[in-house]
Amino acid sequence: MAKRYNDTIALEEGHRVAVVGGGPAGSLFSYFLLLFSNRFDRNIHVDIYEPRDFEHPGPAGCNMCGGIISESLVQALAVEGINLPDSVVQRGIESYVLHTEAGSCCINTPIGEKRIAAVHRGGGPRTGQQAKWQSFDAHLLKLAIAEGAHRHTARVSEIGWYGDKPQVKVKGKPPETYELLVGAVGMNSPDLSLFEKLGFEYQRPKQTKTYITELPLGEQLISSQFGDAMHLFLLDIPRLEFAAMIPKGDYVTTCLLGENIDRDLISSFFRHPAVRKCLPADWEPPANICHCSPKMFFGNSLNPFTDRVVLVGDAAVARLFKDGIGAAYRTAKAAARTAVFQGVSAADFRAHYWPQCQSIMHDNLFGRVIFEVVHRIKEMRIPASAVLRTIGAEEQRPGNSRRMSMVLWDTFTGSAPYKDIFMRTLHPSFIVPFIARNIVSALRSNWPSKEVSAARASQTQSTTHIEMGEIQ
Numbered sequence: 001m002a003k004r005y006n007d008t009i010a011l012e013e014g015h016r017v018a019v020v021g022g023g024p025a026g027s028l029f030s031y032f033l034l035l036f037s038n039r040f041d042r043n044i045h046v047d048i049y050e051p052r053d054f055e056h057p058g059p060a061g062c063n064m065c066g067g068i069i070s071e072s073l074v075q076a077l078a079v080e081g082i083n084l085p086d087s088v089v090q091r092g093i094e095s096y097v098l099h100t101e102a103g104s105c106c107i108n109t110p111i112g113e114k115r116i117a118a119v120h121r122g123g124g125p126r127t128g129q130q131a132k133w134q135s136f137d138a139h140l141l142k143l144a145i146a147e148g149a150h151r152h153t154a155r156v157s158e159i160g161w162y163g164d165k166p167q168v169k170v171k172g173k174p175p176e177t178y179e180l181l182v183g184a185v186g187m188n189s190p191d192l193s194l195f196e197k198l199g200f201e202y203q204r205p206k207q208t209k210t211y212i213t214e215l216p217l218g219e220q221l222i223s224s225q226f227g228d229a230m231h232l233f234l235l236d237i238p239r240l241e242f243a244a245m246i247p248k249g250d251y252v253t254t255c256l257l258g259e260n261i262d263r264d265l266i267s268s269f270f271r272h273p274a275v276r277k278c279l280p281a282d283w284e285p286p287a288n289i290c291h292c293s294p295k296m297f298f299g300n301s302l303n304p305f306t307d308r309v310v311l312v313g314d315a316a317v318a319r320l321f322k323d324g325i326g327a328a329y330r331t332a333k334a335a336a337r338t339a340v341f342q343g344v345s346a347a348d349f350r351a352h353y354w355p356q357c358q359s360i361m362h363d364n365l366f367g368r369v370i371f372e373v374v375h376r377i378k379e380m381r382i383p384a385s386a387v388l389r390t391i392g393a394e395e396q397r398p399g400n401s402r403r404m405s406m407v408l409w410d411t412f413t414g415s416a417p418y419k420d421i422f423m424r425t426l427h428p429s430f431i432v433p434f435i436a437r438n439i440v441s442a443l444r445s446n447w448p449s450k451e452v453s454a455a456r457a458s459q460t461q462s463t464t465h466i467e468m469g470e471i472q
């Protein structure tokens, strides 16, 4: 049934809210809604529907992600009083190694106190023996429950209207009617279509397919080989945009982003010399390696709200390629604040929630420009080599004057808004030395060098075929 837009509809004492999805967006929405309403002694009943057991190892308990919690999110959560315990943080990432066709270099956190956290979203990979660490998603869900939310271990199979109120149904149970319905189903749920069919012209965001695998290298080897550094690969492999290896407890989470990621692309990546260098010489992936091909946010949704319904997190808007959990936090909090302090009509969400979504969408435009430039640089040896030279020259300088290092750190850890990063690249002290180093690199270049040509030839002729599982 198509809905009429009201000016304001208040969430009042005793009202009921259904949150479909207990990932970061759903849990944080519930947490903030209850936190804000409890402050006013307004008793709101919140039901979170989430079928996954986040403490279960393997895909059944996992929300498929690189598991990097950006610096800005770690700080924002700390300000909210949400500190990630050591049992959730698998590793604090303090540097990253950038690999390009022109060579590799290490970028340390440009400013000493910059830290990012690596977590497992679920109970760890399916080959995990025993959960040594806690799941990030389970931690957030428990916070919402501690604030008063009721968790239902069930998948919502139908949603509809009862008069002007939304209704939610799980299999085998009668429908439940609510004053507010929150869609936090993420990017990978077929149930986004339930919201598309609800009659308010919501359209899911554009998506791109990715690949994740968990390399079981063991804690000792990971500590000696990777330490607290994640590895980022900007390699000239057709259809590969970029890849990252993120060390955690016993596993290195490896994420590939690109176009039509298939077995050939995965094989090319894992037999690239820069990648082989990061792995033990004789290492071969086990047959039952944990892997998945989740979808990632790539473009905006349409109309993520109407009277008494709002979508948050990936189902509404996320940051391009990075810090999706940070966007889930921001949209969830903005929607909860609107619901408690303004109301739950379309007009309320348009005035008070939509601006938060728009600011992320607007920032993503700068992100697209940045990633387009990165894409071009990765294909060309001279600018890639100029980037490495600039980082090398910056190494001994104080944090704030390490402009290239900070730009790359913030771009690939998702720790700053893309607009900020873009503006920093326009500063003369960023551009002038970079142009100068491009000139030096061009003068010194002998592209394609004999070594690189030889490496490429051996790469394509290599008979090593690394199988990293079927694409799902």
Ligand SMILES: Cc1cc2nc3c(=O)[nH]c(=O)nc-3n(C[C@H](O)[C@H](O)[C@H](O)COP(=O)(O)OP(=O)(O)OC[C@H]3O[C@@H](n4cnc5c(N)ncnc54)[C@H](O)[C@@H]3O)c2cc1C
Binding pocket: 020, 021, 022, 023, 024, 025, 026, 049, 050, 051, 052, 063, 064, 065, 066, 067, 068, 069, 070, 154, 155, 156, 157, 184, 185, 186, 187, 188, 189, 190, 191, 210, 211, 212, 255, 256, 294, 295, 296, 297, 312, 313, 314, 315, 318, 322, 323, 324, 325, 326, 328
């Ligand atoms: C390859 C890859 C790497 C990434 N790496 C990072 C990273 O390092 N850092 C980062 O910040 N972000 C990263 N992201 C993005 C991040 O995963 C998402 O932005 C984030 O998970 C969005 O949170 P969410 O709560 O909106 O959705 P999700 O985390 O997808 O949660 C949705 C929840 O809804 C539940 N659900 C679905 N349908 C129903 C239903 N019908 N009934 C009840 N429950 C339902 C699901 O079980 C799930 O728990 C990555 C994404 C990909 C694909």
